[in-house]
Amino acid sequence: MFYAIAVTFPTPQPEQSAQFLKNRLDFNIKxxxxxxxxxxxSTSLHLTQGTSSSVLEIQCSDIVSDSSQLLAFPELEALTxxxxxxxxxxxxxxxxxxxxxxxxxxxxxxxxDELIPLTTTLxxxxxxxxxxxxxxxxxxxxxxxxxxxxxxxRAEYITVEGGGLTVGPAQAMxxxxxxxxxxxxxxxxxxxxxxxxxxxxxxxxxxxxxEV
Amino acid sequence: MNFLKRLAHLVRINWYMWRIRKAKTDVTMxxxxxALAAHLANGRGLPMKIxxxxxxxxxxxxxxxxxxxxxxxKLEEILPVLEKAWGTPVFDVLDTIEESQAAASxxxxxxxxxxDGTEVAIKVxxxxxxxxxxxxxxxxxxxxxxxxxxxxDFDLDAYxxxxxxxxxxxxxxxxxxxxxxxxxxxVHLEGLSVPSIVDNLCHDNVLVQSWIEGVRLxxxxxxxxxxxxxxxxxxxxxxxxxxxxxxxxxxxxxPGNMLFQCFDEKANMVLLDFGCMITISEERRIALLKLILxxxxxxxxxxxxxxxxxxxxxxxxxxxxxxLPLLMRILFxxxxxxxxxxxxxxxxxxxxEALLAEKRWVFRAAGPANLFLLMRVFQGLVQQLIxxxxxxxxxxxxxxxxxxxVFEQSKKPNKKHVSPEEREQQPEGWAKSLHVRISESGKxxxxxxxxxxxxxxxxxxxxEQAKKTLQNKGISLAAIEKNLLSTGLVPQELINLRDxxxxxxxxxx
Numbered sequence: 001m002f003y004a005i006a007v008t009f010p011t012p013q014p015e016q017s018a019q020f021l022k023n024r025l026d027f028n029i030k031x032x033x034x035x036x037x038x039x040x041x042s043t044s045l046h047l048t049q050g051t052s053s054s055v056l057e058i059q060c061s062d063i064v065s066d067s068s069q070l071l072a073f074p075e076l077e078a079l080t081x082x083x084x085x086x087x088x089x090x091x092x093x094x095x096x097x098x099x100x101x102x103x104x105x106x107x108x109x110x111x112x113d114e115l116i117p118l119t120t121t122l123x124x125x126x127x128x129x130x131x132x133x134x135x136x137x138x139x140x141x142x143x144x145x146x147x148x149x150x151x152x153x154r155a156e157y158i159t160v161e162g163g164g165l166t167v168g169p170a171q172a173m174x175x176x177x178x179x180x181x182x183x184x185x186x187x188x189x190x191x192x193x194x195x196x197x198x199x200x201x202x203x204x205x206x207x208x209x210x211e212v
Numbered sequence: 213m214n215f216l217k218r219l220a221h222l223v224r225i226n227w228y229m230w231r232i233r234k235a236k237t238d239v240t241m242x243x244x245x246x247a248l249a250a251h252l253a254n255g256r257g258l259p260m261k262i263x264x265x266x267x268x269x270x271x272x273x274x275x276x277x278x279x280x281x282x283x284x285x286k287l288e289e290i291l292p293v294l295e296k297a298w299g300t301p302v303f304d305v306l307d308t309i310e311e312s313q314a315a316a317s318x319x320x321x322x323x324x325x326x327x328d329g330t331e332v333a334i335k336v337x338x339x340x341x342x343x344x345x346x347x348x349x350x351x352x353x354x355x356x357x358x359x360x361x362x363x364x365d366f367d368l369d370a371y372x373x374x375x376x377x378x379x380x381x382x383x384x385x386x387x388x389x390x391x392x393x394x395x396x397x398x399v400h401l402e403g404l405s406v407p408s409i410v411d412n413l414c415h416d417n418v419l420v421q422s423w424i425e426g427v428r429l430x431x432x433x434x435x436x437x438x439x440x441x442x443x444x445x446x447x448x449x450x451x452x453x454x455x456x457x458x459x460x461x462x463x464x465x466x467p468g469n470m471l472f473q474c475f476d477e478k479a480n481m482v483l484l485d486f487g488c489m490i491t492i493s494e495e496r497r498i499a500l501l502k503l504i505l506x507x508x509x510x511x512x513x514x515x516x517x518x519x520x521x522x523x524x525x526x527x528x529x530x531x532x533x534x535x536l537p538l539l540m541r542i543l544f545x546x547x548x549x550x551x552x553x554x555x556x557x558x559x560x561x562x563x564x565e566a567l568l569a570e571k572r573w574v575f576r577a578a579g580p581a582n583l584f585l586l587m588r589v590f591q592g593l594v595q596q597l598i599x600x601x602x603x604x605x606x607x608x609x610x611x612x613x614x615x616x617x618v619f620e621q622s623k624k625p626n627k628k629h630v631s632p633e634e635r636e637q638q639p640e641g642w643a644k645s646l647h648v649r650i651s652e653s654g655k656x657x658x659x660x661x662x663x664x665x666x667x668x669x670x671x672x673x674x675x676e677q678a679k680k681t682l683q684n685k686g687i688s689l690a691a692i693e694k695n696l697l698s699t700g701l702v703p704q705e706l707i708n709l710r711d712x713x714x715x716x717x718x719x720x721x
Contacts, residue, residue, distance in 0.1 A: 122437070160608045161611075
């Protein structure tokens with residue numbers, strides 16, 4: 001079976017809406033079977049005549065820039081300022097052809113200024129846990145979940161290997177050094193210092209200074 | 213219970229176990245488990261022992277109640293037993309004695325105070341239990357050999373004999389007393405206690421030891437993370453130290469045989485009931501450690517030789533030799549992973565079944581009968597660690613538990629058994645391939661060349677129609693497989709059958 005899926009999108013002025021989507025948001029449009037259709041490769045809209053106020057959500061990577069670009073078009077006006085809640089930034093825009101645009105930007109853990117907890121098995125010294133959580137921010141977001149898991153497991157392994165059952169700063173910092181790639185060591189060194197940790201105990205700046 | 217009643221009791225247990233095995237949903241499984249648990253709880257001796265074995269393996273299962281709930285005998289029925297054992301009025305020895313709060317499969321425990329003020333636990337054997345156990349063992353001996361047990365030449369008699377020997381040992385409290393004292397002497401560990409024996413009051417059916425207060429494992433689960441980890445580590449260290457250094461393992465690790473204490477945030481485990489102990493010779497424990505080291509690639513040597521030293525039949529094991537490295541990685545996975553190990557993610561039974569398929573029975577049949585007791589202990593440990601929600605790394609704990617000498621000894625080359633190369637050099641070397649030829653009117657219709665070990669799965673690989681033809685001609689595939697297991701896969705013609713114009717020939721080359 002071959003089929004395509006389109007979302008029915010009621011709007012007071014289907015043709016004008018189609019033109020807007022084409023001119024301002026790079027949709028391809030067509031008129032077929034007495035209806036207007038718009039698609040952009042990921043979304044397919046069937047524009048039908050309707051009075052209800054439909055909303056098209058646009059997820060942005062830079063909501064400030066995208067908002068100002070869109071508001072430069074005469075067809076659009078802002079219904080709200082850019083509003084921030086815990087998980088996202090958002091703004092509502094009104095299009096003169098009848099429907100609304102909802103701009104959103106999902107916030108990542110850094111933008112939320114959130115420290116994601118480590119999934120631990122052993123008890124950890126409270127301060128150490130928070131220090132590790134903050135230091136792990138040097139890891140690019142795409143790799144951070146994996147880094148959190150690896151550092152936690154390694155620190156707990158080192159702790160048990162040393163005969164202990166509570167993870168302290170020495171085991172945690174050693175794990176951070178082992179798990180962090182060498183080219184990141186200067187950054188790690190600085191991050192440790194920022195946490196008032198005696199980084200020299202765990203890293204030797206000469207090792208990368210010599211390489212440079 | 214008389215012989216016939218006990219027979220009916222055991223038959224019903226068998227029936228409930230069958231229902232559990234055949235249960236298709238979690239609900240029907242739970243219902244069947246509860247029915248079995250209720251039935252097991254009705255009988256002391258072997259039925260309850262079976263229940264305790266199940267409790268050791270199932271987390272919070274219906275069987276857990278069996279470790280703590282059974283109606284004890286009244287004190288008035290027990291006092292004559294004590295008087296007979298001690299040869300003196302009970303209250304010449306004791307100041308006080310309480311009704312029993314803890315009844316188990318073979319006996320029950322009373323708290324008492326000696327004349328000198330010492331608090332003691334008196335374990336008294338049920339007056340009729342020896343006869344009951346002997347009757348049940350006779351019934352168990354009547355169990356028929358069926359299925360894979362028969363097909364893969366499984367030495368069920370050896371298993372029954374091992375079970376019987378252990379049950380009889382458990383009935384001898386003087387034997388238990390000696391084992392307990394020996395264990396206390398040789399297994400020293402921080403976080404582990406063993407009650408002291410009061411020698412002069414022990415008898416064949418009475419065991420007197422110091423009274424120790426503590427809580428059950430179920431309560432430990434609500435303790436803090438650090439204390440739970442301390443208990444988890446103590447459980448692992450006790451197992452490793454007793455197995456690899458002392459060669460004397462507590463063989464009955466169900467939760468009813470353990471108490472736990474906590475003083476100043478330090479957790480302590482008390483081990484009770486030393487009736488079922490497993491002794492492991494130095495040669496075998498070194499071989500077991502060698503297998504772990506081989507799995508970790510920490511030493512060199514032949515896994516087959518180490519398995520053989522452990523008591524496995526090398527000829528049977530050779531049939532799955534190519535899969536041994538992978539099998540070891542499954543079996544010893546907790547020791548291989550260099551990270552806190554989540555036992556919930558480990559399914560050795562399913563994984564080895566996926567690896568070996570029907571040949572998993574070759575592995576089981578190759579194993580020594582007394583190994584199942586050790587596996588039961590290991591399963592008990594795994595279950596308890598899961599209950600404690602502990603994900604500890606195994607390898608560093610094993611390293612800390614054992615001396616360097618034990619590791620060094622395990623790294624030495626082991627006793628040599630027949631290597632695959634040597635087997636190939638033998639004049640009657642083993643076959644490498646199984647050939648199947650089906651022809652009609654002299655014209656070859658089918659010709660297949662398979663691995664020689666496929667001959668051990670003839671009844672699995674043979675089409676139904678061909679099986680019917682063979683059966684009609686009086687050829688038994690099971691008999692051929694059994695014969696191959698005892699003679700080995702030597703080159704030979706297995707089947708040569710003419711059915712009208714059709715001819716079936718199978719041979720090992």
